[in-house]
Amino acid sequence: MKLADLPRHSIPGLDGPNAPIEREAYFDKLEIIGELPADLNGVYVRNGPNPMYPPDWRYHVYDGDGMLHAAYFDRGRVSYRNRWIHTAAFEEERAAGRHLWKGLKEAPRADRPDEPQRNNSNTDVKYHAGKLLTMFYLTGVPYHVDLMTLETLGPATFGGAIGKLSAHSRPDERTGELLFFDYGKEPPYMSYGVIGADGRLKHRIPVKLPGPRLPHDMAVTENYTILHDFPLLPDAEALKLGRHKLRFEPELPSRFGIVPRYGAAGDIRWFEAKPTYMLHVANAWEEGDEIVMVGTPYRLYLDEKGQPDVARLIQTIRKRQRDFMLYEWRFDLRSGKTRERAIDDVLNSEFPIINSEYAGRKNRWSYHIVFPHGGEEEPRFTGLTKHDLETGGYQAWSEGPAFYYNEPGFARADHAQKEDDGYLVSFVWNPLEVRSEIQVFDCRGREFGRGPIARVLVPQRVPNGFHATYISRKRLDSGL
Numbered sequence: 001m002k003l004a005d006l007p008r009h010s011i012p013g014l015d016g017p018n019a020p021i022e023r024e025a026y027f028d029k030l031e032i033i034g035e036l037p038a039d040l041n042g043v044y045v046r047n048g049p050n051p052m053y054p055p056d057w058r059y060h061v062y063d064g065d066g067m068l069h070a071a072y073f074d075r076g077r078v079s080y081r082n083r084w085i086h087t088a089a090f091e092e093e094r095a096a097g098r099h100l101w102k103g104l105k106e107a108p109r110a111d112r113p114d115e116p117q118r119n120n121s122n123t124d125v126k127y128h129a130g131k132l133l134t135m136f137y138l139t140g141v142p143y144h145v146d147l148m149t150l151e152t153l154g155p156a157t158f159g160g161a162i163g164k165l166s167a168h169s170r171p172d173e174r175t176g177e178l179l180f181f182d183y184g185k186e187p188p189y190m191s192y193g194v195i196g197a198d199g200r201l202k203h204r205i206p207v208k209l210p211g212p213r214l215p216h217d218m219a220v221t222e223n224y225t226i227l228h229d230f231p232l233l234p235d236a237e238a239l240k241l242g243r244h245k246l247r248f249e250p251e252l253p254s255r256f257g258i259v260p261r262y263g264a265a266g267d268i269r270w271f272e273a274k275p276t277y278m279l280h281v282a283n284a285w286e287e288g289d290e291i292v293m294v295g296t297p298y299r300l301y302l303d304e305k306g307q308p309d310v311a312r313l314i315q316t317i318r319k320r321q322r323d324f325m326l327y328e329w330r331f332d333l334r335s336g337k338t339r340e341r342a343i344d345d346v347l348n349s350e351f352p353i354i355n356s357e358y359a360g361r362k363n364r365w366s367y368h369i370v371f372p373h374g375g376e377e378e379p380r381f382t383g384l385t386k387h388d389l390e391t392g393g394y395q396a397w398s399e400g401p402a403f404y405y406n407e408p409g410f411a412r413a414d415h416a417q418k419e420d421d422g423y424l425v426s427f428v429w430n431p432l433e434v435r436s437e438i439q440v441f442d443c444r445g446r447e448f449g450r451g452p453i454a455r456v457l458v459p460q461r462v463p464n465g466f467h468a469t470y471i472s473r474k475r476l477d478s479g480l
Helices: 088-096 236-240 310-318 473-478
Strands: 025-027 032-034 042-049 066-074 077-084 124-128 131-135 143-145 152-155 178-183 189-195 201-208 224-229 232-234 246-248 254-260 269-273 278-287 290-297 326-332 338-344 349-353 365-370 383-388 394-397 409-412 422-430 435-442 454-458 468-472
Touching: 042 124, 042 409, 042 473, 066 131, 066 422, 124 468, 189 224, 224 278, 224 290, 232 236, 246 310, 254 326, 269 326, 269 338, 278 326, 278 349, 290 349, 349 383, 383 422, 409 468, 468 473
Parallel strands: none
Antiparallel strands: 025 077, 032 454, 042 066, 042 468, 066 077, 124 131, 131 143, 143 152, 178 189, 189 201, 224 254, 232 246, 254 269, 278 290, 290 326, 326 338, 349 365, 365 383, 383 394, 409 422, 422 435, 435 454
16 A cells, blocks of 8 residues: 555544655756845755655654755755655664554554664754754654755764754754753653764763653753753653653642753752743843743643643643743742743744754744644644744734645845844745745845745645754854
8 A cells, every 4th residue: 555545534644735755856946936035045954754654553643754855045046855764763664664663642562672662753853063963752863864965874873972862952053062851761861961063972961850751842051051840741650551641740840950061960950930831942041140041831721720721731732732822931040030921922833943043142033833723633834923032022924724834944144144134944835836835034124024035846745844954054164
């Protein structure tokens, strides 16, 4: 059976714009509607799920094999390439000609304690030390990929020092370092470290938590790292049975561990805040004696008794529904106190990205995906926004609820002078023309809300996916 023959009407993760494609391709000099700016030069890469073989289990979109899609911008021309990420599990299944693992909704493999659940490396993609780095949301062995060919170079063990990383490790463009964390089911439950620009482990410490947790992201400033301990826990009884079940404990606070970049385990200071859960950080920076972190936590509703509605939150997370706020935490290093506030509690947006040159430094602009409320396992990415972190205002763009945008990349303009001096690029499914496009937005001033200034037509469909990155010409030339 081919993927095209699979009955998909009841499998949201394999239907419509989510449906996988069956070939790897390269297309040069793509057709452009509009005009690409001459100062847009670099590479936009997006990771996402694309199963090689038809799943014969209760498929979850997280189960798909990782596939990269890349757009190469060069002086008004654009080329496109896509390739699967050849993880160890991918190669094992390709040799067998069938699936050897099932997915998130099924029991893990009891005969493979080394990899009970398949590491698809399908979640995030970053650029570090001259190579792409692909990562898996449950933590796993990361993979190095050649930026220009998208050929998988092999496991990224950094000289044999690293066995696994979380999906959202963070490169520092100024130092060339990669800051990372990972987590697991055994004490101390988390670790944190720094990999140097030379690809070698530079620093690593254990991070002791009260028990197993499900952290998803981290934050970094110029001198500090912020690690997350939210009261969302794997259910202990389900863990014993090898099942994946979540529990939220509203009587526990959210905790944020702040540690100097090269600090020891004993240097971690834990700051408490209101109970919540968050997937993605926009940015963090230092302001005097305060550390500021901005992100997009889930909205936590109250029940009729004024208590956190835990059942609603768990249902929202379980069904991959989206209901978020844009939020700020301030951690006072002198007093140990936390201040927090909603920057915007109106627009339902997430997947925040920024001009990566401002990572760890104070920034004003954050770019997000817009979500409709509800849904079941297939959140629709229906638009893009430019948020003003100072005022809480935003500009938004959408061409309708059936359009599907992907996490964009901020493309720094050549010779940029200001933070928003650049462009937003995103793979977009256009249902009216029944095609995939790369839409390009001017981010300067109020121009973003006017819509795309150019559309690059992709000759094959680009399935919807997860995270992306943009590597500017300046960064490519720097080698970091």
